Amino acid sequence: MQRRSLLKLGLVSGAVLALAGGAAVLLRPGLEQGRLSASARGLFASLGRAILQGTLPVDAQACSRALAGMVERIDALTANLPPAVQAELSQLLGLLCTTPGRLGLAGLAPAWADASEAQVQAALEGMRFSSLALRQQAYQALHEIVGGAYMSDESTWAALGYPGPLPL
Template structure:
Protein backbone atom coordinates (compact mmCIF):
# COMPACT_ATOMS: atom_id res chain seq x y z
CA UNK A 1 0.00 0.00 0.00
CA UNK A 2 1.30 3.43 -0.92
CA UNK A 3 0.95 5.98 1.87
CA UNK A 4 -1.19 9.01 1.22
CA UNK A 5 0.36 12.44 1.09
CA UNK A 6 -1.14 13.21 4.51
CA UNK A 7 0.39 10.04 6.02
CA UNK A 8 3.74 10.87 4.44
CA UNK A 9 3.72 14.38 5.89
CA UNK A 10 2.66 13.15 9.35
CA UNK A 11 5.39 10.51 9.35
CA UNK A 12 7.97 13.07 8.24
CA UNK A 13 6.93 15.53 10.92
CA UNK A 14 6.92 12.83 13.58
CA UNK A 15 10.39 11.66 12.57
CA UNK A 16 11.68 15.23 12.55
CA UNK A 17 10.33 15.82 16.04
CA UNK A 18 11.95 12.62 17.33
CA UNK A 19 15.32 13.55 15.80
CA UNK A 20 15.07 17.08 17.17
CA UNK A 21 14.24 15.74 20.62
CA UNK A 22 17.14 13.27 20.48
CA UNK A 23 19.51 16.03 19.40
CA UNK A 24 18.26 18.29 22.17
CA UNK A 25 18.84 15.53 24.74
CA UNK A 26 22.43 15.17 23.60
CA UNK A 27 23.39 18.76 22.82
CA UNK A 28 25.87 18.88 25.67
CA UNK A 29 28.25 16.33 24.09
CA UNK A 30 30.28 14.16 26.48
CA UNK A 31 28.33 13.40 29.62
CA UNK A 32 27.53 10.47 31.90
CA UNK A 33 24.92 8.01 30.67
CA UNK A 34 21.41 8.61 31.93
CA UNK A 35 19.54 5.91 33.82
CA UNK A 36 17.36 5.33 30.74
CA UNK A 37 20.45 4.94 28.51
CA UNK A 38 22.02 2.51 31.00
CA UNK A 39 18.81 0.44 30.98
CA UNK A 40 18.73 0.39 27.18
CA UNK A 41 22.41 -0.55 26.92
CA UNK A 42 21.92 -3.17 29.63
CA UNK A 43 19.11 -4.76 27.62
CA UNK A 44 21.20 -4.64 24.42
CA UNK A 45 24.27 -6.09 26.19
CA UNK A 46 22.15 -8.77 27.85
CA UNK A 47 20.87 -9.90 24.44
CA UNK A 48 24.11 -9.58 22.48
CA UNK A 49 26.18 -11.38 25.10
CA UNK A 50 23.55 -13.97 25.97
CA UNK A 51 25.70 -17.02 25.22
CA UNK A 52 28.74 -15.63 27.03
CA UNK A 53 26.95 -14.53 30.21
CA UNK A 54 25.99 -16.70 33.18
CA UNK A 55 22.45 -18.07 32.91
CA UNK A 56 20.85 -15.65 35.38
CA UNK A 57 21.09 -13.89 38.70
CA UNK A 58 23.54 -11.49 40.27
CA UNK A 59 26.64 -12.65 38.33
CA UNK A 60 24.85 -11.90 35.05
CA UNK A 61 23.62 -8.50 36.25
CA UNK A 62 27.12 -7.61 37.47
CA UNK A 63 28.73 -8.49 34.12
CA UNK A 64 26.07 -6.56 32.19
CA UNK A 65 26.67 -3.53 34.44
CA UNK A 66 30.44 -3.79 33.86
CA UNK A 67 29.80 -3.91 30.12
CA UNK A 68 27.58 -0.82 30.27
CA UNK A 69 30.32 0.97 32.25
CA UNK A 70 32.76 -0.03 29.52
CA UNK A 71 30.45 1.33 26.83
CA UNK A 72 30.26 4.64 28.72
CA UNK A 73 34.08 4.78 28.78
CA UNK A 74 34.29 3.97 25.07
CA UNK A 75 31.78 6.67 24.15
CA UNK A 76 33.63 9.23 26.29
CA UNK A 77 36.79 8.48 24.29
CA UNK A 78 35.19 9.05 20.89
CA UNK A 79 35.56 12.22 18.85
CA UNK A 80 32.95 14.86 19.78
CA UNK A 81 31.07 14.48 16.47
CA UNK A 82 30.88 10.71 16.94
CA UNK A 83 29.77 11.17 20.56
CA UNK A 84 26.91 13.31 19.30
CA UNK A 85 25.87 10.69 16.74
CA UNK A 86 25.98 7.91 19.32
CA UNK A 87 24.12 10.16 21.75
CA UNK A 88 21.40 10.74 19.16
CA UNK A 89 21.04 6.97 18.68
CA UNK A 90 20.81 6.45 22.43
CA UNK A 91 18.39 9.37 22.73
CA UNK A 92 16.08 7.86 20.14
CA UNK A 93 16.12 4.42 21.70
CA UNK A 94 15.23 5.64 25.18
CA UNK A 95 12.15 7.60 24.08
CA UNK A 96 9.17 5.23 24.33
CA UNK A 97 7.51 6.10 20.98
CA UNK A 98 10.82 5.75 19.13
CA UNK A 99 11.66 2.52 20.99
CA UNK A 100 8.34 1.05 19.89
CA UNK A 101 8.43 2.42 16.34
CA UNK A 102 12.10 1.89 15.49
CA UNK A 103 12.96 -1.13 17.64
CA UNK A 104 9.56 -2.78 17.95
CA UNK A 105 10.09 -3.22 21.70
CA UNK A 106 6.83 -2.43 23.48
CA UNK A 107 8.02 -2.81 27.06
CA UNK A 108 10.47 -0.51 28.84
CA UNK A 109 14.05 -1.70 28.36
CA UNK A 110 14.38 -2.94 31.94
CA UNK A 111 11.38 -5.25 31.36
CA UNK A 112 12.19 -6.37 27.80
CA UNK A 113 13.09 -10.01 27.34
CA UNK A 114 16.34 -11.18 25.77
CA UNK A 115 14.23 -12.60 22.92
CA UNK A 116 12.46 -9.26 22.27
CA UNK A 117 15.73 -7.32 22.23
CA UNK A 118 17.38 -10.03 20.13
CA UNK A 119 14.60 -9.75 17.53
CA UNK A 120 15.03 -5.98 17.38
CA UNK A 121 18.80 -6.31 16.97
CA UNK A 122 18.46 -8.95 14.27
CA UNK A 123 15.94 -6.82 12.38
CA UNK A 124 18.39 -3.90 12.37
CA UNK A 125 21.33 -6.15 11.45
CA UNK A 126 19.49 -7.50 8.41
CA UNK A 127 17.59 -4.33 7.51
CA UNK A 128 17.51 -3.06 3.94
CA UNK A 129 18.21 0.40 5.36
CA UNK A 130 21.89 1.20 5.71
CA UNK A 131 21.12 3.61 8.55
CA UNK A 132 19.68 0.82 10.71
CA UNK A 133 22.54 -1.52 9.78
CA UNK A 134 24.98 1.21 10.83
CA UNK A 135 23.14 1.74 14.12
CA UNK A 136 23.25 -2.02 14.76
CA UNK A 137 26.98 -2.06 13.98
CA UNK A 138 27.56 0.79 16.45
CA UNK A 139 25.67 -1.04 19.22
CA UNK A 140 27.47 -4.29 18.37
CA UNK A 141 30.95 -2.75 18.31
CA UNK A 142 30.41 -0.77 21.50
CA UNK A 143 29.05 -3.81 23.33
CA UNK A 144 31.69 -6.30 22.24
CA UNK A 145 34.45 -3.72 22.55
CA UNK A 146 33.47 -3.12 26.19
CA UNK A 147 33.12 -6.86 26.84
CA UNK A 148 36.49 -7.87 25.40
CA UNK A 149 38.33 -4.87 26.84
CA UNK A 150 38.20 -6.65 30.19
CA UNK A 151 41.04 -9.18 30.76
CA UNK A 152 38.67 -11.61 32.50
CA UNK A 153 36.96 -12.28 29.14
CA UNK A 154 40.10 -13.07 27.14
CA UNK A 155 40.46 -16.72 28.15
CA UNK A 156 37.13 -17.61 26.52
CA UNK A 157 38.54 -16.67 23.11
CA UNK A 158 42.08 -17.90 23.71
CA UNK A 159 43.64 -14.44 23.76
CA UNK A 160 46.74 -14.48 25.94
CA UNK A 161 46.81 -10.72 26.34
CA UNK A 162 49.12 -8.08 24.92
CA UNK A 163 52.77 -9.05 24.37
CA UNK A 164 54.89 -8.58 27.45
CA UNK A 165 57.95 -6.37 27.41
CA UNK A 166 56.85 -4.03 24.61
CA UNK A 167 55.13 -1.47 26.77
Protein backbone atom coordinates in the same frame (compact mmCIF):
# COMPACT_ATOMS: atom_id res chain seq x y z
CA MET B 1 -12.98 10.27 3.29
CA GLN B 2 -11.48 11.09 -0.08
CA ARG B 3 -8.11 9.81 -1.14
CA ARG B 4 -6.66 13.33 -1.33
CA SER B 5 -7.78 14.08 2.23
CA LEU B 6 -6.32 10.81 3.44
CA LEU B 7 -2.96 11.60 1.80
CA LYS B 8 -2.90 15.08 3.35
CA LEU B 9 -3.71 13.64 6.76
CA GLY B 10 -0.92 11.08 6.36
CA LEU B 11 1.64 13.71 5.37
CA VAL B 12 0.69 16.06 8.19
CA SER B 13 0.70 13.20 10.71
CA GLY B 14 4.12 12.06 9.51
CA ALA B 15 5.53 15.58 9.81
CA VAL B 16 4.12 15.98 13.32
CA LEU B 17 5.57 12.63 14.40
CA ALA B 18 8.97 13.48 12.90
CA LEU B 19 9.03 16.83 14.71
CA ALA B 20 7.91 15.23 17.97
CA GLY B 21 10.57 12.54 17.66
CA GLY B 22 13.25 15.10 16.89
CA ALA B 23 12.16 17.23 19.84
CA ALA B 24 12.20 14.18 22.12
CA VAL B 25 15.78 13.38 21.08
CA LEU B 26 16.83 16.97 21.76
CA LEU B 27 15.12 16.94 25.14
CA ARG B 28 16.37 13.46 26.13
CA PRO B 29 19.84 13.03 24.63
CA GLY B 30 21.58 9.69 24.96
CA LEU B 31 24.70 11.35 26.32
CA GLU B 32 24.72 14.08 28.93
CA GLN B 33 28.00 16.02 28.99
CA GLY B 34 29.73 13.10 27.30
CA ARG B 35 28.43 10.50 29.77
CA LEU B 36 25.66 7.93 29.32
CA SER B 37 22.22 9.02 30.43
CA ALA B 38 20.21 6.71 32.72
CA SER B 39 18.06 5.54 29.80
CA ALA B 40 21.17 4.85 27.67
CA ARG B 41 22.63 2.79 30.52
CA GLY B 42 19.47 0.67 30.58
CA LEU B 43 19.62 0.32 26.80
CA PHE B 44 23.19 -0.99 26.89
CA ALA B 45 22.42 -3.39 29.77
CA SER B 46 19.56 -4.88 27.72
CA LEU B 47 21.72 -5.05 24.61
CA GLY B 48 24.47 -6.72 26.61
CA ARG B 49 22.13 -9.47 27.80
CA ALA B 50 21.01 -10.16 24.23
CA ILE B 51 24.33 -9.80 22.39
CA LEU B 52 26.54 -11.55 24.94
CA GLN B 53 24.30 -14.55 25.40
CA GLY B 54 26.42 -17.56 26.32
CA THR B 55 29.46 -15.52 27.38
CA LEU B 56 27.92 -13.92 30.48
CA PRO B 57 28.34 -15.64 33.85
CA VAL B 58 25.54 -18.07 34.74
CA ASP B 59 25.21 -16.76 38.32
CA ALA B 60 22.68 -13.89 38.43
CA GLN B 61 24.81 -11.68 40.68
CA ALA B 62 27.95 -12.26 38.65
CA CYS B 63 25.98 -11.55 35.47
CA SER B 64 24.69 -8.27 36.91
CA ARG B 65 28.22 -7.28 37.94
CA ALA B 66 29.57 -8.14 34.48
CA LEU B 67 26.88 -6.06 32.77
CA ALA B 68 27.41 -3.15 35.17
CA GLY B 69 31.15 -3.26 34.44
CA MET B 70 30.44 -3.32 30.71
CA VAL B 71 28.17 -0.27 31.02
CA GLU B 72 30.88 1.56 33.02
CA ARG B 73 33.45 0.80 30.31
CA ILE B 74 31.02 2.08 27.66
CA ASP B 75 30.56 5.23 29.74
CA ALA B 76 34.34 5.72 29.87
CA LEU B 77 34.52 5.13 26.11
CA THR B 78 31.88 7.74 25.33
CA ALA B 79 33.62 10.31 27.52
CA ASN B 80 36.77 9.93 25.42
CA LEU B 81 35.18 10.05 21.96
CA PRO B 82 35.66 13.13 19.77
CA PRO B 83 32.81 15.67 20.11
CA ALA B 84 31.41 14.92 16.63
CA VAL B 85 31.21 11.19 17.37
CA GLN B 86 29.68 11.91 20.78
CA ALA B 87 26.98 13.98 19.09
CA GLU B 88 26.13 11.20 16.62
CA LEU B 89 26.08 8.54 19.32
CA SER B 90 23.95 10.76 21.53
CA GLN B 91 21.41 11.14 18.72
CA LEU B 92 21.30 7.39 18.12
CA LEU B 93 20.92 6.56 21.81
CA GLY B 94 18.38 9.33 22.35
CA LEU B 95 16.34 8.05 19.43
CA LEU B 96 16.49 4.44 20.62
CA CYS B 97 15.44 5.49 24.12
CA THR B 98 12.17 7.02 22.86
CA THR B 99 9.15 4.91 22.01
CA PRO B 100 8.77 6.16 18.42
CA GLY B 101 12.50 5.82 17.77
CA ARG B 102 12.68 2.35 19.30
CA LEU B 103 9.69 1.24 17.21
CA GLY B 104 10.94 2.85 14.01
CA LEU B 105 14.62 1.99 14.20
CA ALA B 106 14.64 -1.28 16.13
CA GLY B 107 11.08 -2.49 15.67
CA LEU B 108 10.81 -3.17 19.41
CA ALA B 109 7.47 -2.40 21.10
CA PRO B 110 8.29 -2.82 24.82
CA ALA B 111 10.84 -0.61 26.54
CA TRP B 112 14.38 -1.99 26.52
CA ALA B 113 14.26 -2.83 30.22
CA ASP B 114 10.88 -4.58 29.86
CA ALA B 115 11.73 -6.56 26.72
CA SER B 116 12.75 -10.18 26.99
CA GLU B 117 16.14 -11.31 25.77
CA ALA B 118 14.44 -12.98 22.78
CA GLN B 119 12.59 -9.77 21.88
CA VAL B 120 15.81 -7.72 21.98
CA GLN B 121 17.60 -10.35 19.89
CA ALA B 122 14.78 -10.29 17.33
CA ALA B 123 14.95 -6.48 17.17
CA LEU B 124 18.71 -6.62 16.67
CA GLU B 125 18.37 -9.24 13.93
CA GLY B 126 15.78 -7.04 12.25
CA MET B 127 18.26 -4.17 12.28
CA ARG B 128 21.13 -6.37 11.16
CA PHE B 129 19.35 -7.75 8.10
CA SER B 130 17.34 -4.63 7.26
CA SER B 131 17.29 -3.27 3.74
CA LEU B 132 17.91 0.20 5.19
CA ALA B 133 21.59 1.05 5.59
CA LEU B 134 20.81 3.30 8.57
CA ARG B 135 19.39 0.40 10.58
CA GLN B 136 22.36 -1.81 9.63
CA GLN B 137 24.83 0.91 10.68
CA ALA B 138 23.03 1.39 14.00
CA TYR B 139 23.19 -2.36 14.62
CA GLN B 140 26.90 -2.50 13.78
CA ALA B 141 27.70 0.43 16.07
CA LEU B 142 25.76 -1.00 19.02
CA HIS B 143 27.18 -4.50 18.48
CA GLU B 144 30.77 -3.25 18.28
CA ILE B 145 30.42 -1.03 21.36
CA VAL B 146 28.88 -3.79 23.49
CA GLY B 147 31.29 -6.52 22.34
CA GLY B 148 34.37 -4.34 22.62
CA ALA B 149 33.47 -3.00 26.06
CA TYR B 150 32.68 -6.44 27.45
CA MET B 151 35.68 -8.25 26.03
CA SER B 152 38.15 -5.52 26.97
CA ASP B 153 37.99 -6.70 30.60
CA GLU B 154 40.55 -9.38 31.50
CA SER B 155 38.02 -11.25 33.63
CA THR B 156 36.05 -12.21 30.49
CA TRP B 157 39.00 -13.67 28.62
CA ALA B 158 39.02 -17.10 30.29
CA ALA B 159 35.33 -17.69 29.52
CA LEU B 160 36.03 -16.85 25.88
CA GLY B 161 39.05 -19.12 25.65
CA TYR B 162 41.45 -16.22 25.10
CA PRO B 163 44.71 -16.75 26.99
CA GLY B 164 45.60 -13.07 26.90
CA PRO B 165 48.34 -11.22 25.09
CA LEU B 166 51.64 -12.96 24.54
CA PRO B 167 54.43 -11.88 26.86
CA LEU B 168 57.09 -9.75 25.22
